[in-house]
Amino acid sequence: MGEAPAFFADSLLGDFPNGVDLKSKGHKTAICIGSKIYVIGGADHESTAVIGVQIFEKSSGEWINPTVLGTKPKVSNGHSAVLLNGDRILVIKGNSKSDGCFWFLEVGTPFIREQEKTHGNEVVAWSKGVLGNVKKPIVISGPSGVGKGTLISELMKEFPSMFGFSVSHTTRAPREKEQNGFHYHFSDCSVMEREIKDGKFLEFASVHGNLYGTSVEAVEVVADAGKRCILDIDVQGARSVRASSLDAIFIFISPPSFEELEKRLRARATETEEQIQKRLRNARAELEQGKSSGLFDHILVNDDLESCYENLKNILGLTEGVKTAHKTYPELVDLPVEHLVSKTDQKILINCGAGEYQKASDNMYVLDLSLLKGGAPGRTRGLNLFVTNPSTDRVNVDNQLS
Numbered sequence: 001m002g003e004a005p006a007f008f009a010d011s012l013l014g015d016f017p018n019g020v021d022l023k024s025k026g027h028k029t030a031i032c033i034g035s036k037i038y039v040i041g042g043a044d045h046e047s048t049a050v051i052g053v054q055i056f057e058k059s060s061g062e063w064i065n066p067t068v069l070g071t072k073p074k075v076s077n078g079h080s081a082v083l084l085n086g087d088r089i090l091v092i093k094g095n096s097k098s099d100g101c102f103w104f105l106e107v108g109t110p111f112i113r114e115q116e117k118t119h120g121n122e123v124v125a126w127s128k129g130v131l132g133n134v135k136k137p138i139v140i141s142g143p144s145g146v147g148k149g150t151l152i153s154e155l156m157k158e159f160p161s162m163f164g165f166s167v168s169h170t171t172r173a174p175r176e177k178e179q180n181g182f183h184y185h186f187s188d189c190s191v192m193e194r195e196i197k198d199g200k201f202l203e204f205a206s207v208h209g210n211l212y213g214t215s216v217e218a219v220e221v222v223a224d225a226g227k228r229c230i231l232d233i234d235v236q237g238a239r240s241v242r243a244s245s246l247d248a249i250f251i252f253i254s255p256p257s258f259e260e261l262e263k264r265l266r267a268r269a270t271e272t273e274e275q276i277q278k279r280l281r282n283a284r285a286e287l288e289q290g291k292s293s294g295l296f297d298h299i300l301v302n303d304d305l306e307s308c309y310e311n312l313k314n315i316l317g318l319t320e321g322v323k324t325a326h327k328t329y330p331e332l333v334d335l336p337v338e339h340l341v342s343k344t345d346q347k348i349l350i351n352c353g354a355g356e357y358q359k360a361s362d363n364m365y366v367l368d369l370s371l372l373k374g375g376a377p378g379r380t381r382g383l384n385l386f387v388t389n390p391s392t393d394r395v396n397v398d399n400q401l402s
Ligand SMILES: Nc1ncnc2c1ncn2[C@@H]1O[C@H](COP(=O)(O)OP(=O)(O)OP(=O)(O)O)[C@@H](O)[C@H]1O
Pocket: 142, 143, 144, 145, 146, 147, 148, 149, 150, 151, 264, 265, 267, 268, 302, 303, 304, 305, 306, 308
């Protein structure tokens, strides 16, 4: 149970006209979902730099400090909040640019329900809203030595501005030419176990006797750079990603034969005999699962490297002449502190000339949420923002809201 915010729960039920399902006072907003009132604003109880969240449970009259996961938004002069689908709240920070003003607070999504089982406490999770879209990440799996890394290197070499590699964490020792932060983030077992508990990883698995994991950040930094992310992970990891909010394409690379796989692994000469034996034992299980689980969208046999690479490019729609990424981000706009929000279906109307400050020339923005992707613990992507002027674009607004 936490300390109450600086106003009483009853006052939350007053009529503050600041958006849909929204009651606000000062820099706090309140959204009611069932028996709970989520109070967003002020400082977090652990850090004064980020926006706090508290929950008022109406049935017991108690205040709860939930476990707050995800990237938290910095405190701002003011914000508005809108409930979406009953399980997440859109928070629009005023006085910020459109690449940093949209945030989502998840309160009842499948991810939150899973986390509540682990934490044994109320959980909420922030994710930053990102305008525009990037193409689906690509998960590449297959037994050790099949050629995943070789194929990925070819892609990155031919299309450097299009693809980015998700740099995993691992507890295995670096090989001779491997660089920390480039090939892997090399980590201690105790550090990585603590970070797993803290929710830093999208997925993790014990592979060939070591821990490996993809951090949420490893995937998001690639997408933030406008690139398509490639993950090189084992089959257990692929299964976890399938169950996560990351909408990806799953490709399994298979060897032409088990003998050829063994030959490649030995020729690479990076493992001891004992490790080779372990990897080969695991390869049998991975081949079984990879081919029969229905987990993978595509299975590619890496016999001749050149033709396998061509097949991979075909799957990814990389025909001749496609060399660069297409960025589709809208131009940045400034959202003022004073704004009104209203919601129709999957669209949010943001009126930037709110109340007494309204001028005929003030712009309205329409935030389209119909193509939302992802969410906590990563980013929420696929937001589209249209600008419109109420005095000249009446028809336009109506169309965009319908
Ligand atoms: N089609 C191919 N024909 C012959 N050799 C290949 C082929 N593809 C890759 N190789 C070689 O096989 C070895 C293993 O390849 P690579 O390191 O890319 O495998 P990997 O699947 O990434 O393995 P790991 O999962 O252990 O990281 C390398 O020496 C590579 O040059």
